Amino acid sequence: MTLLDVKDLYAEVAQQQILKGLNLKVNAGEVHAIMGPNGSGKSTLANVLAGRPGYDVTAGDVVFEGHSIVDWEAHDRAHAGVFLAFQYPVEIPGVSNMEFLKASIDSKAFANDEAQPAAAGFIKEVRKLAQSLDLNPEFLKRGVNEGFSGGEKKRNEVLQLLLLQPRLAVLDETDSGLDIDALQVVAEGVNRFRSDDNGVVLITHYQRLLEYIVPDFVHVLADGRIVQSGDKSLALELEEKGYAWLT
Amino acid sequence: MSESVDDLVQTNAEYNAGFVTDIESETLPPGLDESVVRFISQKKKEPEWLTEWRLKAYATWQEMTAPEWAHVHFPPVDFEAISYYSAPKSQADGPQSLDEVDPELLRTYEKLGIPLHEQEALAGVVKPSANVAVDAVFDSVSIATTFKDKLAEAGVVFCPISEAVHSHPELVQKYMGSVVPQKDNFYAALNSAVFSDGSFVYIPKGVRCPMELSTYFRINERNTGQFERTLIVADEGSHVSYLEGCTAPMRDENQLHAAVVELVALGDAEIKYSTVQNWYPGDEEGRGGIYNFVTKRGLCAGPRAKISWTQVETGSAITWKYPSVVLRGDDSVGEFYSVALTGKVQQADTGTKMIHMGRNTKSTIISKGISTGRSQNTYRGLVRISPTAAGARNFTQCDSLLIGDSCGAHTFPYIEDSNVSAVIEHEATTSKVSEDQLFLCQQRGIDPEKAVSMIVNGFCKEVFKELPMEFAVEAGKLMEVSLEGAVG
Numbered sequence: 001m002t003l004l005d006v007k008d009l010y011a012e013v014a015q016q017q018i019l020k021g022l023n024l025k026v027n028a029g030e031v032h033a034i035m036g037p038n039g040s041g042k043s044t045l046a047n048v049l050a051g052r053p054g055y056d057v058t059a060g061d062v063v064f065e066g067h068s069i070v071d072w073e074a075h076d077r078a079h080a081g082v083f084l085a086f087q088y089p090v091e092i093p094g095v096s097n098m099e100f101l102k103a104s105i106d107s108k109a110f111a112n113d114e115a116q117p118a119a120a121g122f123i124k125e126v127r128k129l130a131q132s133l134d135l136n137p138e139f140l141k142r143g144v145n146e147g148f149s150g151g152e153k154k155r156n157e158v159l160q161l162l163l164l165q166p167r168l169a170v171l172d173e174t175d176s177g178l179d180i181d182a183l184q185v186v187a188e189g190v191n192r193f194r195s196d197d198n199g200v201v202l203i204t205h206y207q208r209l210l211e212y213i214v215p216d217f218v219h220v221l222a223d224g225r226i227v228q229s230g231d232k233s234l235a236l237e238l239e240e241k242g243y244a245w246l247t
Numbered sequence: 248m249s250e251s252v253d254d255l256v257q258t259n260a261e262y263n264a265g266f267v268t269d270i271e272s273e274t275l276p277p278g279l280d281e282s283v284v285r286f287i288s289q290k291k292k293e294p295e296w297l298t299e300w301r302l303k304a305y306a307t308w309q310e311m312t313a314p315e316w317a318h319v320h321f322p323p324v325d326f327e328a329i330s331y332y333s334a335p336k337s338q339a340d341g342p343q344s345l346d347e348v349d350p351e352l353l354r355t356y357e358k359l360g361i362p363l364h365e366q367e368a369l370a371g372v373v374k375p376s377a378n379v380a381v382d383a384v385f386d387s388v389s390i391a392t393t394f395k396d397k398l399a400e401a402g403v404v405f406c407p408i409s410e411a412v413h414s415h416p417e418l419v420q421k422y423m424g425s426v427v428p429q430k431d432n433f434y435a436a437l438n439s440a441v442f443s444d445g446s447f448v449y450i451p452k453g454v455r456c457p458m459e460l461s462t463y464f465r466i467n468e469r470n471t472g473q474f475e476r477t478l479i480v481a482d483e484g485s486h487v488s489y490l491e492g493c494t495a496p497m498r499d500e501n502q503l504h505a506a507v508v509e510l511v512a513l514g515d516a517e518i519k520y521s522t523v524q525n526w527y528p529g530d531e532e533g534r535g536g537i538y539n540f541v542t543k544r545g546l547c548a549g550p551r552a553k554i555s556w557t558q559v560e561t562g563s564a565i566t567w568k569y570p571s572v573v574l575r576g577d578d579s580v581g582e583f584y585s586v587a588l589t590g591k592v593q594q595a596d597t598g599t600k601m602i603h604m605g606r607n608t609k610s611t612i613i614s615k616g617i618s619t620g621r622s623q624n625t626y627r628g629l630v631r632i633s634p635t636a637a638g639a640r641n642f643t644q645c646d647s648l649l650i651g652d653s654c655g656a657h658t659f660p661y662i663e664d665s666n667v668s669a670v671i672e673h674e675a676t677t678s679k680v681s682e683d684q685l686f687l688c689q690q691r692g693i694d695p696e697k698a699v700s701m702i703v704n705g706f707c708k709e710v711f712k713e714l715p716m717e718f719a720v721e722a723g724k725l726m727e728v729s730l731e732g733a734v735g
Contacts (some may be wrong), residue, residue: 050690078692090683094705103701104691111692159689
């Protein structure tokens with residue numbers, strides 16, 4: 001079943017054309033790695049998929065579960081099941097992590113006409129998840145990402161991924177700035193998330209992450225388009241030869 | 248799709264209290280002279296000393312000029328265009344009980360969610376868990392005070408100040424003007440001359456007031472000013488928590504509200520004074536709204552006395568207000584917790600003064616300013632340590648939050664330290680609700696409006712937790728309504 005169909009997508013940021021005819025199809029149960037040199041448009045793709053204000057689609061389409069979502073607001077896409085794990089998760093002082101997670105899950109439940117989870121059970125579930133990701137549950141009382149180390153911020157992103165159980169997860173360089181231990185914890189979390197019902201778009205600069213999260217497909221993004229696709233062996237080839245031979 | 252925070256800062260928030268009560272009023276024609284002062288005094292059948300007191304204040308006021316040091320801008324107020332007295336006609340003789348209060352007035356307060364029916368308040372019909380005695384002030388007069396009997400059992404006096412002048416003249420004469428002298432400042436002098444009504448509270452020695460006391464101020468009549476005067480005296484070892492709320496109809500012209508509040512806490516007494524100020528703020532272009540020029544000051548007169556001000560300020564076109572504490576008694580404590588939210592083109596210049604005179608006196612100042620729209624929000628504070636205040640301590644935390652690119656936040660902290668043993672700490676931050684924060688929330692399914700409200704509430708948490716329960720809920724709701732404008 002096709003989860004995501006990106007069709008000949010053109011997008012610009014601050015009147016600068018970044019994506020130039022990008023095509024990508026993700027079926028349920030698949031993990032797609034997007035690799036590419038700096039400035040090729042990887043983060044722009046992530047933000048365009050999530051509907052970030054300021055990222056304008058000028059041509060083409062993004063079809064998610066049969067619906068064109070290019071005109072949807074970011075929170076509507078989130079409710080439908082699009083999740084973006086941020087490269088640089090921002091801090092929100094004064095709003096506790098737990099409060100934020102509850103507001104998030106309640107908004108999604110409300111939008112989808114589902115019952116909001118009872119507070120007591122919810123808190124228990126979140127604490128358990130935090131422990132499984134080596135996050136001290138005390139962190140849940142602190143402000144969102146407030147004073148978290150880089151690794152803690154990324155693990156917090158994975159916690160949200162596991163809690164919200166989206167249909168499509170876009171991970172924007174989740175491996176950047178992580179030491180090997182943190183990388184393994186994050187990868188383990190993503191692998192736990194993987195199922196036949198959901199899809200993952202894994203944006204990364206390095207092949208290293210793919211040793212832990214094994215992709216079904218690897219695509220090379222260069223100058224706003226996908227210039228090469230293959231299986232996981234492509235990642236190894238890139239590691240060896242660099243990107244220059246492709247562009 | 249919303250492009251930026253700035254685009255979100257647009258449409259007009261709903262002002263829920265903006266309706267007008269259609270009631271026949273006796274209103275003085277605009278203008279101020281000695282005869283107006285005498286008229287008000289006569290209307291309230293005041294004793295000779297008070298009439299003289301007012302006239303002296305009026306003479307003082309005439310020689311004063313309006314203060315211009317605040318960071319606010321507005322055309323000069325035409326004091327001849329204001330009516331200084333307005334009262335609902337039906338209340339001319341002063342109702343003896345709630346049954347005699349004009350039903351139209353009762354409905355007004357019902358609409359505002361203020362329980363004036365004791366039975367209903369007790370049964371929780373109007374407001375759950377409301378165990379609050381209310382003095383309702385409508386334009387220039389107090390129309391009803393609830394739970395008087397129950398309070399009397401505890402020896403607590405809670406009545407309109409116009410009534411206290413007759414029933415407890417010795418207390419009124421002793422304390423009125425003792426904390427805020429007539430000549431204290433321009434608006435305090437004006438108030439002293441023409442004050443109409445307000446609340447009077449006396450808590451006897453060692454008594455813990457059995458319920459929250461509250462006054463609800465409502466300006467209704469066009470072109471009138473409201474000049475209320477509140478006096479709270481907590482005798483030795485007593486305790487009282489007092490709440491104050493304010494609203495006014497939406498009108499195109501500005502209206503003046505120049506109140507004076509005086510608190511006196513004798514030794515070991517404690518007064519907690521909370522305000523939720525929601526006067527009409529004016530429209531998007533700055534038409535209309537209340538000029539809120541208020542003098543509030545408390546005196547910790549005896550040892551170990553404590554006065555705590557908590558304010559949530561969302562309304563008024565212009566706010567000029569510095570609830571202060573004079574810490575005269577040794578080991579006395581002063582606190583100021585404030586949230587000031589400005590939107591549209593509102594201007595707020597607010598803060599506090601902590602005057603340390605006694606030994607080992609302590610003060611805490613927590614100020615949270617939130618600016619949205621094209622508003623200007625200023626914190627102005629003074630911490631003064633007198634030579635006599637050995638071992639005094641002050642902690643000040645002053646945070647500003649900006650939403651959008653067209654508003655301003657300003658901080659003017661003054662510290663005057665004349666005693667080397669004093670310890671003074673000052674912390675200040677300014678932050679902005681960023682587009683990154685909003686997008687993180689939005690990506691997690693939280694729409695921008697809810698996100699801003701959540702971020703602002705988080706920012707204000709330290710102050711909200713100081714509010715009595717009923718008020719904390721009301722304040723939270725009020726912030727949400729006031730922020731609707733910020734995230735159209």
